[in-house]
Amino acid sequence: MTWQDCFVLGKQLFHLEEYNHTKMWLKESMQRLSREPYYRDPHTFDYVEDVAKSLLNLGDLETALKLSDDVLSLDPTRSTAKYVKNTILTPVGERKPTLTTNPSYYHQTEEFETYKKVCRGEITASPTQLRPLRCRYETNNHPYRLIAPLKLEEHSLDPLVVTFHDFIDDTKIATIKYMAEPRMQRSTVRDVVTLSKATDFRISKNAWLGYQEHDYMLGMLRDLHDITGLDVTRCEKLQVANYGLGGHYEPHWDFYLDTERMPEGLGNRIATAIFYLSEVEQGGATAFPNLKFAIKPKKGNVLFWYNLHRTLEGDYRTRHAACPVLKGSKWIANVWINDITQPFTRPCLLHQDDEISKPYATIV
Ligand SMILES: O=C(O)CCC(=O)C(=O)O
Numbered sequence: 001m002t003w004q005d006c007f008v009l010g011k012q013l014f015h016l017e018e019y020n021h022t023k024m025w026l027k028e029s030m031q032r033l034s035r036e037p038y039y040r041d042p043h044t045f046d047y048v049e050d051v052a053k054s055l056l057n058l059g060d061l062e063t064a065l066k067l068s069d070d071v072l073s074l075d076p077t078r079s080t081a082k083y084v085k086n087t088i089l090t091p092v093g094e095r096k097p098t099l100t101t102n103p104s105y106y107h108q109t110e111e112f113e114t115y116k117k118v119c120r121g122e123i124t125a126s127p128t129q130l131r132p133l134r135c136r137y138e139t140n141n142h143p144y145r146l147i148a149p150l151k152l153e154e155h156s157l158d159p160l161v162v163t164f165h166d167f168i169d170d171t172k173i174a175t176i177k178y179m180a181e182p183r184m185q186r187s188t189v190r191d192v193v194t195l196s197k198a199t200d201f202r203i204s205k206n207a208w209l210g211y212q213e214h215d216y217m218l219g220m221l222r223d224l225h226d227i228t229g230l231d232v233t234r235c236e237k238l239q240v241a242n243y244g245l246g247g248h249y250e251p252h253w254d255f256y257l258d259t260e261r262m263p264e265g266l267g268n269r270i271a272t273a274i275f276y277l278s279e280v281e282q283g284g285a286t287a288f289p290n291l292k293f294a295i296k297p298k299k300g301n302v303l304f305w306y307n308l309h310r311t312l313e314g315d316y317r318t319r320h321a322a323c324p325v326l327k328g329s330k331w332i333a334n335v336w337i338n339d340i341t342q343p344f345t346r347p348c349l350l351h352q353d354d355e356i357s358k359p360y361a362t363i364v
């Protein structure tokens with residue numbers, strides 16, 4: 001067997017949640033790889049780093065550290081290897097959270113209970129939370145919006161979460177859905193071993209559309225720029241998603257925890273704008289368990305929030321989810337605005353503003 005065979009076996013066992021056997025095969029693949037003449041090839045470092053990271057998540061710190069040290073001895077600039085090494089050398093209490101590897105455990109956590117309650121409407125915003133919130137017209141002083149202001153509804157001021165009402169009309173929505181439909185595929189999530197994986201954690205279909213493909217989509221970006229002031233010249237593609245009956249997306253952050261996984265040349269996701277492309281008869285709200293509210297989809301509305309602090313650290317309070325659809329079908333389009341072009345649109349403050357969200361960094 002080649003090291004690649006062993007690697008693929010390890011990957012497959014990871015899917016099956018056979019974590020003990022995963023370790024064995026991944027370690028074997030690395031041993032075989034180390035005997036290959038092209039071990040020093042930068043492409044193989046990607047595999048070694050992936051294995052180091054998986055072993056870190058599976059608790060085999062010794063091998064994970066050895067692999068990352070090996071990579072770093074050949075190329076000290078490798079960021080994943082550095083991340084693995086730093087994580088191992090950081091005391092447990094100070095570690096950043098990692099993606100969950102054990103969903104059954106997560107389903108017993110308090111956070112998951114809160115998420116379900118927020119979805120069911122058993123937890124809603126308290127009067128104290130609601131008191132400072134307003135609905136108002138927003139122009140952002142943009143000449144066009146001075147004539148056609150948008151209706152803005154505040155859901156939270158810190159972190160900022162707002163709805164822009166009637167942002168996109170039915171004709172544009174129909175066109176976007178029409179373009180997305182033939183390209184819809186089962187949604188995946190980022191995964192430590194395989195990079196992309198279909199899970200019960202996220203049940204929906206989605207398609208990625210280039211903004212250049214239609215003026216309507218360029219218009220979505222332009223309108224977001226006008227109303228938020230953010231630069232939209234470099235964004236990830238538009239993600240159109242459809243949830244059928246029971247479709248959902250469990251609590252997660254939109255920003256990249258592993259900064260080395262950020263899309264090349266774009267940086268992290270500074271803000272999310274969810275365009276609701278349909279109503280949902282029952283269920284399907286966008287829930288924020290930490291903030292203790294859920295937003296019901298309304299066709300044409302846009303839900304907007306910042307994922308990052310001004311320091312560009314992730315704002316852990318923004319953990320959110322798509323509640324299960326109980327009746328109907330839910331369509332959304334996600335615009336992710338990236339941080340690389342925002343130093344002037346959303347500069348740092350004089351003080352560090354990220355400490356506040358640290359207690360919400362959950363390790364599951
Ligand atoms: O569908 C929703 O309401 C939320 C979707 C979401 O969070 C995502 O796609 O990242």
Ligand SMILES: [Fe+2]
Binds near residue numbers: 252253254320
């Ligand atoms: Fe999300």
